[in-house]
Amino acid sequence: MTTTIPTNSVTDRGLRRYADVRDLLPDVDNPSPLLRLNRVVTGEVYLKLEWLNPFGSVKDRAAAAILAGLERDVGLDGRHLVEATSGNTGIALAALAALHRIPVTVTVPEGIPEEKKVILRMLGAEVWETPDDLCPMDMPKDGAIALARSLVASENRFVLGDQYRNHDNVTAHYTTTGPEIWRQTEGRVRWFVTGLGTGGTVTGVGRYLKERDRSIKVVAVEPQPGHRIPGLKSLAEAKQPEILDLDLIDELVRVDDEPAYDTTRRLWREEALTVGPSTGAVVAAIGRLDIGEEEPVVGISADSGFKYTTYLAETLGDEGLPRP
Numbered sequence: 329m330t331t332t333i334p335t336n337s338v339t340d341r342g343l344r345r346y347a348d349v350r351d352l353l354p355d356v357d358n359p360s361p362l363l364r365l366n367r368v369v370t371g372e373v374y375l376k377l378e379w380l381n382p383f384g385s386v387k388d389r390a391a392a393a394i395l396a397g398l399e400r401d402v403g404l405d406g407r408h409l410v411e412a413t414s415g416n417t418g419i420a421l422a423a424l425a426a427l428h429r430i431p432v433t434v435t436v437p438e439g440i441p442e443e444k445k446v447i448l449r450m451l452g453a454e455v456w457e458t459p460d461d462l463c464p465m466d467m468p469k470d471g472a473i474a475l476a477r478s479l480v481a482s483e484n485r486f487v488l489g490d491q492y493r494n495h496d497n498v499t500a501h502y503t504t505t506g507p508e509i510w511r512q513t514e515g516r517v518r519w520f521v522t523g524l525g526t527g528g529t530v531t532g533v534g535r536y537l538k539e540r541d542r543s544i545k546v547v548a549v550e551p552q553p554g555h556r557i558p559g560l561k562s563l564a565e566a567k568q569p570e571i572l573d574l575d576l577i578d579e580l581v582r583v584d585d586e587p588a589y590d591t592t593r594r595l596w597r598e599e600a601l602t603v604g605p606s607t608g609a610v611v612a613a614i615g616r617l618d619i620g621e622e623e624p625v626v627g628i629s630a631d632s633g634f635k636y637t638t639y640l641a642e643t644l645g646d647e648g649l650p651r652p
């Protein structure tokens with residue numbers, strides 16, 4: 329017997345049947361999962377699994393909000409979207425822009441994983457590489473952000489997502505990620521920990537949670553200068569993003585590459601969680617915090633490790649080879 333879905337099928341979240349890929353985007357009624365860690369850290373620690381979002385990362389939220397904001401403010405018809413990205417924002421923007429039939433050009437640091445460049449091109453984006461390290465910068469004059477801005481200045485049809493300045497990036501987390509965490513922990517969350525890129529996540533979630541309860545601790549994780557963790561930004565070597573509100577941050581924890589990658593491997597092997605390196609950095613930071621008993625922690629797992637296999641391969645020794 330065949331089952332036919334009625335042609336007028338509508339999204340029914342109870343059945344997990346969706347009429348449009350955008351209905352898979354997370355919000356308080358369709359939150360990304362909160363998963364408890366049981367082995368790599370002690371205490372009541374949850375990861376919010378953002379890689380289960382439809383385009384694979386925490387940036388699905390910002391991209392959807394940025395695109396909706398552009399549609400509202402400048403219109404999208406006949407436009408060409410440009411964005412500087414370490415990959416995840418560009419991936420979500422390219423996927424969503426395709427639904428509006430608008431072309432996308434992304435400027436990316438050349439060092440980001442090849443996997444991300446292929447994904448961007450699979451989605452139809454034009455990819456321009458710049459000599460930045462891993463996160464778009466605008467300090468060197470040929471950085472990804474500077475290139476995106478000069479492109480947009482050159483022609484009227486170009487429009488910039490501008491995730492480092494665009495407050496819709498923060499609003500996305502204030503209206504979705506924050507309320508989801510509050511509800512999923514039934515208001516018990518005491519610590520929130522996330523990696524620092526544009527600062528959209530920490531600012532939006534931090535603001536929402538502190539409005540609920542000012543004593544909730546907000547922690548941002550920063551990589552070392554010259555790091556190998558795409559998506560994260562070292563404030564020591566890059567300009568502070570304009571949307572980042574440092575006043576919301578109780579602790580800024582620096583996690584170097586080695587502990588971040590060691591923890592990433594432990595999450596794969598001990599928790600069966602195939603996360604990317606920024607999640608390893610978040611969990612390594614959680615392990616260093618002075619967290620009391622009965623203090624639930626929520627960390628952001630921004631993306632999956634499947635788009636970093638070339639990077640992860642560099643960190644593997646001979647240990648995976650069969651023993652004689």
Ligand code: PMP
Nearest residue numbers: 523525526527528529559606630
């Ligand atoms: N982790 C990864 C893998 C990312 O791509 C990003 C986004 N740059 C972040 C963390 C940080 O998120 P945000 O930009 O909201 O600070």
